[in-house]
Amino acid sequence: MPGILGIYPFGLGRENWRLARFVYYGLLALQHRGQEIASIITFDKELHNVTKKGFVDEAFDEKTINSIPGFIGVGFVSPTEEQTPIEVSNPLGLILVGDGKPELEEDVRESWRAFAELLAEEIDRTKNALRAALNIIEKVNGGYSFIALTENQELIAGRDVHGVKPLEVGSLGFDLGAVASESSALDVLGMEHIACVKPGEVVKFDPYSIERGRVKGADKVEPKYCSFEYVYLARPDSIINDIPIYKVRESIGVMLAKEHPVKADIVIGIPETAIPFALGYSKSSGIPVSLGFVTTGRKVRTAIKPSIFERLVGVQLKLNPIKCVIDGKDIVLIDDSVVRGTTLRNTVWNLKRKGARRVHVRIGSPSLVSSCPYGIEIPPPDELIARALDEREIAEVIGADTFSFLSIESLCKAIGLPCNRLCLSCWRRRT
Amino acid sequence: MKVMGVGGGAREHALAEAIARSTHSPKIYWVSELRNPGIYRIVKQSGGEYALARTTDAIKVAELAEKWNVDMVVIGPEEPNFHGVPDEVEKRGIPCIGAKRSLSIIEMSKAEMRRLQWRFNIPGKLLFKTYRSYEEAIEDLEKHADTLTWLQNVALKPARQAGGKGVKVVEDLQVYLRSEKKQFKKRHIRWIEQYMKKYGDIEERILIEEKVWGPEYTLQCFVDGRTVVGMPLVQDNKHAYEYDIGPETGGMGSYTGRGYLLPFITKEEYDRSLEIVKAMVDAIQRITGERYHGFIAGQMMLTEIEGPTLIEMYSRLGDPEGVNVMAMLKTDIVDIFEAIIDERLSKIKIEFAEVATVVKAMAPKGYPDFRDLAKNHPVYVDEKAIEKAGCKLYWGSVHLKEDGSMVTGGSRMIEILAFGESPQQASIKIERCLSNRPVRLLDGWELFYRSDIGSEEMIRKRTEIAERVRRLYKYREERGILGKRVDWHPKIGKIDPVKNLLDELKVIRS
Numbered sequence A: 001m002p003g004i005l006g007i008y009p010f011g012l013g014r015e016n017w018r019l020a021r022f023v024y025y026g027l028l029a030l031q032h033r034g035q036e037i038a039s040i041i042t043f044d045k046e047l048h049n050v051t052k053k054g055f056v057d058e059a060f061d062e063k064t065i066n067s068i069p070g071f072i073g074v075g076f077v078s079p080t081e082e083q084t085p086i087e088v089s090n091p092l093g094l095i096l097v098g099d100g101k102p103e104l105e106e107d108v109r110e111s112w113r114a115f116a117e118l119l120a121e122e123i124d125r126t127k128n129a130l131r132a133a134l135n136i137i138e139k140v141n142g143g144y145s146f147i148a149l150t151e152n153q154e155l156i157a158g159r160d161v162h163g164v165k166p167l168e169v170g171s172l173g174f175d176l177g178a179v180a181s182e183s184s185a186l187d188v189l190g191m192e193h194i195a196c197v198k199p200g201e202v203v204k205f206d207p208y209s210i211e212r213g214r215v216k217g218a219d220k221v222e223p224k225y226c227s228f229e230y231v232y233l234a235r236p237d238s239i240i241n242d243i244p245i246y247k248v249r250e251s252i253g254v255m256l257a258k259e260h261p262v263k264a265d266i267v268i269g270i271p272e273t274a275i276p277f278a279l280g281y282s283k284s285s286g287i288p289v290s291l292g293f294v295t296t297g298r299k300v301r302t303a304i305k306p307s308i309f310e311r312l313v314g315v316q317l318k319l320n321p322i323k324c325v326i327d328g329k330d331i332v333l334i335d336d337s338v339v340r341g342t343t344l345r346n347t348v349w350n351l352k353r354k355g356a357r358r359v360h361v362r363i364g365s366p367s368l369v370s371s372c373p374y375g376i377e378i379p380p381p382d383e384l385i386a387r388a389l390d391e392r393e394i395a396e397v398i399g400a401d402t403f404s405f406l407s408i409e410s411l412c413k414a415i416g417l418p419c420n421r422l423c424l425s426c427w428r429r430r431t
Numbered sequence B: 001m002k003v004m005g006v007g008g009g010a011r012e013h014a015l016a017e018a019i020a021r022s023t024h025s026p027k028i029y030w031v032s033e034l035r036n037p038g039i040y041r042i043v044k045q046s047g048g049e050y051a052l053a054r055t056t057d058a059i060k061v062a063e064l065a066e067k068w069n070v071d072m073v074v075i076g077p078e079e080p081n082f083h084g085v086p087d088e089v090e091k092r093g094i095p096c097i098g099a100k101r102s103l104s105i106i107e108m109s110k111a112e113m114r115r116l117q118w119r120f121n122i123p124g125k126l127l128f129k130t131y132r133s134y135e136e137a138i139e140d141l142e143k144h145a146d147t148l149t150w151l152q153n154v155a156l157k158p159a160r161q162a163g164g165k166g167v168k169v170v171e172d173l174q175v176y177l178r179s180e181k182k183q184f185k186k187r188h189i190r191w192i193e194q195y196m197k198k199y200g201d202i203e204e205r206i207l208i209e210e211k212v213w214g215p216e217y218t219l220q221c222f223v224d225g226r227t228v229v230g231m232p233l234v235q236d237n238k239h240a241y242e243y244d245i246g247p248e249t250g251g252m253g254s255y256t257g258r259g260y261l262l263p264f265i266t267k268e269e270y271d272r273s274l275e276i277v278k279a280m281v282d283a284i285q286r287i288t289g290e291r292y293h294g295f296i297a298g299q300m301m302l303t304e305i306e307g308p309t310l311i312e313m314y315s316r317l318g319d320p321e322g323v324n325v326m327a328m329l330k331t332d333i334v335d336i337f338e339a340i341i342d343e344r345l346s347k348i349k350i351e352f353a354e355v356a357t358v359v360k361a362m363a364p365k366g367y368p369d370f371r372d373l374a375k376n377h378p379v380y381v382d383e384k385a386i387e388k389a390g391c392k393l394y395w396g397s398v399h400l401k402e403d404g405s406m407v408t409g410g411s412r413m414i415e416i417l418a419f420g421e422s423p424q425q426a427s428i429k430i431e432r433c434l435s436n437r438p439v440r441l442l443d444g445w446e447l448f449y450r451s452d453i454g455s456e457e458m459i460r461k462r463t464e465i466a467e468r469v470r471r472l473y474k475y476r477e478e479r480g481i482l483g484k485r486v487d488w489h490p491k492i493g494k495i496d497p498v499k500n501l502l503d504e505l506k507v508i509r510s
């Protein structure tokens, strides 16, 4: 689930751009996709890679940004310290950033290293970066998007044939072209969001052209768009694969209300992801929606923060219930997903202490029961509460009055695609 | 009957082809700077002659017309108009289809065009300012930095037509990117100043115009001094590369709907656009006292602030837009030319085929901004294969050498046209044709073209934007505030930039 970004200048005077600041703000918009590593990679005569730990705005201060030269820019944020940009120097200098996992090695990082090396070799062999990337994508299974920048000023962006991971294209005036994990990163840069890179498609930018190509037969392959993106990962202001995230999330709320109706006084969504769900639930059920919590501190993705301790601190800092809203009320509490259940249990506890009478928990996604085959950092299967317990049992454990997940069918309906065009691996039990 | 043409690009090839279709079976004569292989063939087949010369050399061109004793001359590109070729030809008693020098100012000077539009209060205007130097422009921009005036979001242009080059559009909406944008503006204004030095014929160098957004379209017309006859709308695509990314070009491809309208422009918008062009013709004729005989075009954009809006005018057909309409034209073009010369356009019927068209240009890598790289590559074209695929070939910037070999001239090399029930269908036809690589450079240098022109996705995108803009300008219209702008400056208070502009232009409003 890392965030990737590439920005490329065209035309006379293209070398005069300094794109580090553009990359920086683009990364801020992708911050939710990874908080452990932030990288700004640029080209000016040669490749530069500045990779740092932590949040984007901690990793790069004003001085650092100003000190990074370069008129071609690539950015990367990662949720794990292990995953950093891959540098290859032989037979061709290249830096690659990727989201997802090419099926080459057991380990995600090793897979990306192998992928980058294959790409460099293939470019060297074919002398045609577009062709080379297509050849590699055709051969390498998995779910992945990548951006590679070569020492020859070629920027190559592509997606696996199923298009599991997102990649969107944008432009600025007559001057810049860009690709990014999410369209909101393009919006933040004042760019025009144009289209998605298609599954199995490669887009190559060089100083004198943009070329596109698609793996033969890729238009006949069923896409397997990651459904987790729609439920949870992407920003609600993003459009991914032509589907607006916000619309999906609101529909999920509507579906939840239909599938799991309950009598209550108010609907509350856990900030921030679950707010659109709550709005949809309220719209469909007629139960008024209220703002239930105020958050403190950074938006930390609690499900994927490394240690349990950090998670607990995270949630307490993050969610403070607003007493007068919940006191004496029957509440429908909506969250986006349940991993271990820790966060949710604390939240329900907090609500009751502040006066909630009944708490009916509704989850805007199906039960999370398997790990992600494409590298999303979900805890090991034996730590997933939904794998061990059914809905009634979960309700007991977290102290809720009722508890329900969204069905997989409703999820597909909310996204607006038939289930076979989505990757649903994490919601399905594998042994 | 002898007809002579001027100019050597794909647009002129399409003109030559239309002339060759005439039932008058004219002998065709041509003059251009490079020997266009397509035009050359048409000329030879008609029994005419082809000469190489600087097409801006009015005397030279007029002498050729006299020597060949032609019945009329038709001008393709804009520069001959700017240099008074039509004036010189007509001085010798030979009728010319082409805007005279003083008339062509509406294209040559974007500033004059705008002033004319404001003076005559013709709809579809944009706020603008001109500057003679970098310092002047920068000083003014600095003065307005961080104020709520239209100067925040601007188009920076060379004040003189510079061959479809040098326009940059800068939106300054992200405070955090302000320093980058400022640097960019400064660099570009400096560039414009330097670039304009090579044209001695204009004093204002830099034009800054309010930035607008919306779908663009071109309305090309025949004019005879009394009547303006509109042709089917065409949309050209200026960005060099796929997805509408990259530098401004003369146009990488264009399409028409079936008939007069594009899929995203209404009949009412067409009519309003035509009224604008007519009013501009009236205005320029009134100011100069000359009669406009030839082609004129409005390069339009649908905008929130004004509805159908003039971005610039052409004193000629567009390229590639001219190729679309010439291929669709059913009426004998020589009849039309004669009607223009006799000023009786209103008496004849001009018809276009009810078919969609797509044109895609192919250019050597390096075009548009690094033309030296794009020059002098040997060209191979399998004309049979193109024809077999149901497409038509128009030669552009290619020079046919004496020994029969061909090399690139550095600009758009060829244009391929296909007809279809819809632009989408025509676009697919061209894609299929080009996938077999019938056009190549023999030294291995690469060509590029845009696969997305006329595609389903492109038209969907344009339609979406058109609908968004239409909602906005219609609403303004209902409220009676179409064209109204309000700025605010902390030291001055509310500002009416329209009033300021009119004051500056010394227009007395009734």
Ligand SMILES: Nc1ncnc2c1ncn2[C@@H]1O[C@H](COP(=O)(O)OP(=O)(O)O)[C@@H](O)[C@H]1O
Pocket: B126, B154, B155, B157, B161, B162, B163, B164, B165, B166, B167, B169, B209, B210, B211, B212, B213, B216, B238, B248, B299, B311, B312
């Ligand atoms: N005021 C403006 N606002 C927004 N875009 C503009 C504006 N003026 C020009 N453009 C864009 O720049 C392009 C080129 O501008 P134009 O005035 O037609 O100059 P050129 O002579 O280079 O064709 C237009 O096709 C349009 O896309």
Ligand SMILES: [Mg+2]
Pocket: B164, B299, B312
């Ligand atoms: Mg133009």
